Amino acid sequence: MVHITLGQAIWASVKPIIKIYLIIGVGFLMAKMGILPVEATRIISDIVLTVLLPCLSFNKIVANIEDEDIKSVGIICLSALLIFGTGLFFAYVVRLLLPVPKQWYGGILAGGMFSNISDLPIAYLQSMDQGLIFSEEEGNKGVANVIIFLTMFLICIFNLGGFRLIESDFKYNDDENAARISETTATQPAVSANTINTDTNKSLLSNEPQLFNDKYTARDTLTETIGTKANGNADISPISRQSTSNIAPLSPLHTCSNSNITKPVHTKARDTIACLPSEGSQVTSGSNPLDRQSSASTIHSYNTSESYNSSIDTMRARRTPSQPRAYNTATALEENCLDEKYPKNMSMAALEPVRSIDMRALPSQNIHHLIREYSNVDQYGHLRRNSSLYGIDMNDAHSIRSNSTLQTIKTANLTRILTSDATVSKKDIETSGESLPEWMKKFPLTPLLVFFLKNCLRPCSMAVIIALIVAFIPWVKALFVTTANTPHIRQAPDNAPPLSFFMDFTSYVGAASVPFGLILLGATLGRLKIGNLYPGFWKAAVTLVILRQCVMPIFGVLWCDRLVKAGWVNWQDDRMLLFVIAISWNLPTMTTLIYFTASFTPPEITDPIQMECVSFFLMLQYPLMVVSLPFLVSYFLKVQMNL
Known part of the structure; x- marks a missing residue:
């Protein structure tokens, strides 16, 4: 020794x-x-x-x-x-x-x-x-x-x-004390679309201090619109308080048609680009069974954990799960709003996802962003899903163009549990063993045993x-x-x-x-x-x-x-x-x-x-x-x- x-x-x-x-x-x-x-x-x-x-x-x-x-x-x-x-x-x-x-x-x-x-x-x-x-x-x-x-x-x-x-x-929370979205919107001065050029990304990044002055505070500003005139000259105009207060959060199930489209709207919500109805029509939540949950948990309340990404998210478009991250926003708008073309003189660079190397110029991320990334529940305690996936059956072959067997494995609850460290909850214990025969599920320890083996x-x-x-x-x-x-x-x-x-x-x-x-x-x-x-x-x-x-x-x-x-x-x-x-x-x-x-x-x-x-x-x-x-x-x- x-x-x-x-x-x-x-x-x-x-x-x-x-x-x-x-x-x-x-x-x-x-x-x-x-x-x-x-x-x-x-x-x-x-x-x-x-x-x-x-x-x-x-x-x-x-x-x-x-x-x-x-x-x-x-x-x-x-x-x-x-x-x-x-x-x-x-x-x-x-x-x-x-x-x-x-x-x-x-x-x-x-x-x-x-x-x-x-x-x-x-x-x-x-x-x-x-x-x-x-x-x-x-x-x-x-x-x-x-x-x-x-x-x-x-x-x-x-x-x-x-x-x-x-x-x-x-x-x-329950339905009575759930956090609701503020219905107040801030008006913005009208800006000619001609002033928006290929330097849009540069200008957004150069205005970082202003964009993040109100970081981690409740935001009243919810949407800003890009309107088009009948003669083809595009203007950017604000949405009035009255028109915005009556609009329910849109989901992927809401599609655009000629009868109700007047303006494509780019909201400050995460990954949302939708089409607003005309003044004579109103979108209601009754057409989507997920709207109640979507209104409170998908769009959130624009509180402290949301404000950091607001400037980034204004440049992102809603995409289906089969679309790559860099999916062009103009293409998405043309597909969803068939007859309402996006302004051709609008710079597409302003709508593309921010590159990771460009995000390094933004303020350092903190605990609120960690919550946003790892959180698995909404305010009701339900399993949280990305807003871009609402209304889409993850196992539907018509919704997702990929190998069906591989997709089944990727979207299985067991895969979610096994491939990450903080994705399990009490619900996973309670639902364990559901596929077993009825006589086996009668034993009180069956869910615990199945969860243990999983x-x-x-x-x-x-x-x-x-x-x-x-x-x-x-x-x-x-x-x-x-x-x-x-x-x-x-x-x-x-x-x-x-x-x-x-x-x-x-x-x-x-x-x-x-x-x-x-x-x-x-x-x-x-x-x-x-x-x-x-x-x-x-x-x-x-x-x-x-x-x-x-x-x-x-x-x-x-x-x-x-x-x-x-x-x-x-x-x-x-x-x-x-x-x-x-x-x-x-x-x-x-x-x-x-x-x-x-x-x-x-x-x-x-x-x-x-x-x-x-x-x-x-x-x-x-x-x-x-x-x-x-x-x-x-x-x-x-x-x-x-x-």
């Missing part, structure tokens, strides 16, 4: 923190610079969950877990339950004794219970396997142990319904299950890797195991999982903002953070010592396992907490108290981890492991 000095132990514990925070800082800056918007963050997160992390999990478990490690897997599972239980207990005590808003009673329990037990410890271990403290082989085995911890986390938060703690904080199909969970089966069967493992405990089998022409190419693939792809995860963590932290906190809540948040990152590590050291004294493990052969268990007691709260909270937050909400509490709670933890984790590691290396 290698002996190190105290200075070496301190440096070995601080060096990984420097690397981790540099990567987090990169994500933070990319979010602030607009290079990593919330849409890109979610896409990359889904890639990590569905491809990168499963590859990493399979590779590390198959290569480093043996059949003799079954006991270690059991110890990790037991340790994970103790970590979750201790955090839950501390959170409950804090909620009981200190000021916590009732709207975050469940969120604080989830925040105390679940920790960020994936990217952070893996990045830490991969910085300590250079030979001074641990060998590369020990580091790989430590990563495999962390992935077992991660699997327990996934089971508790998804399979067992831990997300219900967060969802229980939200109470949704979540076992998550790519990362499946990768861990398959990897453990392969690792615990020596002759199957020999097909992938060669170790001292695997039997000798016929090798491939390159003297490697027949399926070694699969290990090469998972190793190459999985290596990107941790860096991407830390960059996404930094981007998320870069969008958080401390708002108006509940009176006295800071006391509860600070106390719980101290309990999690200063007191819980003490329990971790005592638990490791208890395992050794009980004879379950020893310091010579299981020091990496003990090290992983110890640092797992000192990790901050899961970042997924912010995504789950946003997914249950309606975009219409004007006072997202849950998001404010989560933001403050998360932002407290990472500055403290700079001190607490290196201190724990230094103590554990010198005192517990006697290095």
Whole structure:
């Protein structure tokens, strides 16, 4: 056993923190610079969950877990339950004794219970396997142990319904107290269409300060029109208050015809271009069964979370799901309003979607945009759908021109659950098992069991299950890797195991999982903002953070010592396992907490108290981890492991 000095132990514990925070800082800056918007963050997160992390999990478990490690897997599972239980207990005590808003009673329990037990410890271990403290082989085995911890986390938060703690904080509106759209519109001075030229995009971007002066405040201005005169000369004229107040929100089911078209209208609502009826006609909501929901949830209330995109959305056209994002607006207008041609002297550049590179010049996105992207519900608690998809049957072959089998898979609820991290809700539990025979649905636990099994199909969970089966069967493992405990089998022409190419693939792809995860963590932290906190809540948040990152590590050291004294493990052969268990007691709260909270937050909400509490709670933890984790590691290396 290698002996190190105290200075070496301190440096070995601080060096990984420097690397981790540099990567987090990169994500933070990319979010602030607009290079990593919330849409890109979610896409990359889904890639990590569905491809990168499963590859990493399979590779590390198959290569480093043996059949003799079954006991270690059991110890990790037991340790994970103790970590979750201790955090839950501390959170409950804090909620009981200190000021916590009732709207975050469940969120604080989830925040105390679940920790960020994936990217952070893996990045830490991969910085300590250079030979001074641990060998590369020990580091790989430590990563495999962390992935077992991660699997327990996934089971508790998804399979067992831990997300219900967060969802229980939200109470949704009914028809009586629903938010309504302001019927007041602001008049705009008439502008000749001839003044609108090919520099429209440039002028819009140059007026950014004016466009965003009223950011995150309720907007009265709803629509602005582009009218055409009978002689073909186009003018831009305002819609009067009287005409606008009687117009219900239009849906894709409302089509344009010669009898009622006078002016094509480009609204400030997201992705909406419609055709207004003439003064003698009026569009009513009775023709569309979705209008009541559309009026309140699709168009929203134009509150704080809507104002940022108002200037961008005025340049976007409604498109059907089969149309690409860059679908030309003029073509859409010509198709929907057959005989009403868009003004030919109007610049089409003003109506094309804004490029992502141009959006970087706009103000930095913040927590409201995160809510808008991740929110899965409207103000009534119903599953939220994009306004451009209302009235369209996603499985209708006439509506969507694509392969029917692939489209069925893409639009299935199971696909939605399995390919993203914060899309499940109580309704998914209740509807699980609906396709089963009636006699099976009579059992009260059937939905829970079916929901549990559904979540076992998550790519990362499946990768861990398959990897453990392969690792615990020596002759199957020999097909992938060669170790001292695997039997000798016929090798491939390159003297490697027949399926070694699969290990090469998972190793190459999985290596990107941790860096991407830390960059996404930094981007998320870069969008958080401390708002108006509940009176006295800071006391509860600070106390719980101290309990999690200063007191819980003490329990971790005592638990490791208890395992050794009980004879379950020893310091010579299981020091990496003990090290992983110890640092797992000192990790901050899961970042997924912010995504789950946003997914249950309606975009219409004007006072997202849950998001404010989560933001403050998360932002407290990472500055403290700079001190607490290196201190724990230094103590554990010198005192517990006697290095």
